Amino acid sequence: MDEEYKILVADDEAGIRDLLRDLLSGSFNVDTVERGDEVLDRIARDRHDILILDLQLPGMNGIDVLRVISEKKVRVVVVVITASNNVETAITAMKLGAYDYIVKPFDAEKFLVIVKNIVERLELEREVDTLREQVGEKFRFVNVIGKSQAMLKIFSTLERVIDTDSTILISGDSGTGKEIIAKAVHYNSNRKQYPFRSLDCSTIPRDLIGSELFGHEKGAFTGAVSRKIGKFEVSSKGTLFLDEIGNLSIDMQAKLLRVLQEKEFERVGGNQIIKVNTRIVAATNRDLRELVKQNRFREDLYYRLNVVPVYLPLLKERKEDIPLFIDHFLKKYNTEFGRSLNIDIKARMFLTNYQWPGNVRQLENVIKRLVLLSTEKVVGPDQVKALLEFEDPAAPGPGDGDLEAQGTLPAGGDIVSMDEMEKAYLERALEHFDFNISSTAKALKISRKTIHNKLKRYGIVIHKTTVV
Template identity: 40%
Template sequence: MENIDVLVVDDEAIIREGLRRILEKEGYHVETSASGQIALERLQDENYGLVITDLKMPGMSGMEVLKAIKVLQPEVPVIIITGFSTVDTAVEAMKNGAFDYIAKPFTPDQITEKVRKALEQRAVLLENIFLKKELGEHHGFDIFVGESKEMQKVYRRIIQVAPTDSTVLITGESGTGKELVARAVHNNSHRRDNPFVAVDCTSLAENLLESELFGHIKGSFTGAIQTKTGLFKVADGGTLFLDEISNISLTTQAKLLRVLQEREITPIGGTQPIPIDIRLVAATNKNLRTLVSQGTFREDLFFRLNIIPIDLPPLRERKGDLHLLIGHFLATFSEEMGRDIRGLAPDALALLEDYAFPGNVRELENIIERAVVLAEGDLIQKEDLELRVATDSQAGVGGYVPQNVEELKETKRQIRERAVEPIEKAFVLQALKRNNWNITRAAEETGMLRPNFQALLKKLRISVRNQMTN
């Protein structure tokens, strides 16, 4: 039989191990997880043929796991198990996409029969998905330009998550288009006719940010000359986008966590909570896992935000889209400025192809806009790009010389990452080999937490399954 990967999620070790033994006897490859949060991290990195999850678990419930799976891997069937067998919970689980429902205690025959039927359904679903993909792929999406494999993955994730109300965390370097993703999620959701409210968390001091988000009552502090409605309430029925969420204080993080849990806000100086109905989308250009380990970002808030992650690739990793983006910006700015620009001279195009774009798509957009203004003929020349290319002794990333302190910081970060990447890869691969490719044991042996070890694998784009196959 095909070696199907099954993920079992239950906070009770006896249930996890019992299911492992039953299913491994049937020839399935079984992985287990003691919590919903850890299960979701695995589902973000690995593909499974089936998930079996308990309904009642501390932290993230089985119902929350189910809803997230239907976005992350919608074709994967989910079986819910619980000791709380009621008609209501069974109906709710089925409404949210569960394949089936089984009550504790159960016999080995009952569970193997449920699994067999679930995998039969999965085979049909995968066939339908394959046919849909054969009919046509996305060559751009919403207001995005690009047809690279990396961007196709982003488009699919937006399409999957948009119809839901799940919280979304968008990660990526500055200039990759995180707000565009947030708007695309909103524009393709049932909330599209309601407000999209964007907040830059770096632009306001802590006390002002809390007032902006939650509102305040007249006289609640010096300068509060009138009652102010918070942006959580302004966005009611729509989407609230918190950009650069890593910059908010621990105090504000605690209040934000409570809002996400309770779905209500209390204005500064107020006593009565106000219910809200919003979809939260957050974005950051920093590694929140690192900030969690440093104690500057709450782990419980991170888990609440990281339900559905969308990681935007830097432009240097999607160079296949470069010509499409150049053509798009060239047409846009030529029309705006009334210029008849036919294209780029060969040496100008070659310069862009070799450039690292530390500022990503935003930087490319600025470069083309400037070049359209400066071009004296109908072709953009190399000098019109005004790129400062370093000599060999000066070279930074891709021959780029930073022009301001922010670009210098970003370039130094990229150089550091590239310098340490080979030793990081050797470190994790050797640890995995010593532990027979078991991530949990490799993490324990190296003294790392499993989620941090997995994050390092993801950053280095190492697939344990592919490595084992090779």
């Protein structure tokens, strides 16, 4: 159990207060109070998570305390203690929102089970809270950009099914926006106050996927030291995003199919049937039908998943969206890095006609780097070209046809300091121009003097004979 949780014991009998304190203080932060009219002030002051409430208290009885808690929506989970001849009142307490009740004289073990269940529930609530904080307004549909026919069609499909329980299958190349669509579905649906979880079927080791998805019981296998609640269960009422579903092993496909059909499963090593109402959004960058043909993906599962198909085209196939993306990412990174960079029309044209092998993610990274690195107010085409060339000299430029190119930019998640980034960029630029200061300065649109200052600042030494 968790010492972070605070429990308030409200009982007028010193014996019960001491007993409960002994029972709980190893695992919790325990306070006690004798009078009913002090309970609410104590909770307001010390923010207890759990209240153990005797129903007969001096000052204010337990039922009245509960009434105020429910009216004022005080966030505390209440367990009431009642005498054996007063179970009726305990039921009233439950109707007022108490979590459970326990009859005196009580069984310590039973009591601890109740508390343990409460802790599990609090853990879940906490996760939902952090998620809400993280998300804020981030994943409104307004943040999913697109005005191309393909994107408009996707928006209208999603609008129609958003509040249903339909499974959605998103396919598209790397970086086309599968995950942002999955999140947008969840956070715009009536499931948004429940958890969104994702599982990347391509990175989790095969033998761990079962327990990640369905959880396991203590002792289910070596290393299962305690019960684990799987993602299906955590995201019940919410959404589970199964990324790279094409990588799921055949035996896991069978298990997943069963859950989709029956909406229930057992934890690994357990026999209790767990019922869930989890919405599945799956994504793949492979052609699942092809995998079905090759007997690597179950056809019945494919049909179960493909209830609402959403296909995200390559970025170069929806060029109308590129100008929107440029503005969107410029605004995002200007705000993030406190800049006010703009991109001139020629550079925008270049960006719009580029092939973007890494799709939207690559475009986003390019804009981010420009915002971070540019020393000027407006970026021109040369800087953009230079940046793309450094990233991958072999990458197809505009009009280079439909070359099969790999994702060329680093995934971009790791943020390094601007100095580090600038230093690395400068080094690569210098290398590209054979350490010719004049050419490098020209390409980066800064003066030779600025380059020399930066070399000094970053401790970059160039052998005299190569400096021009």
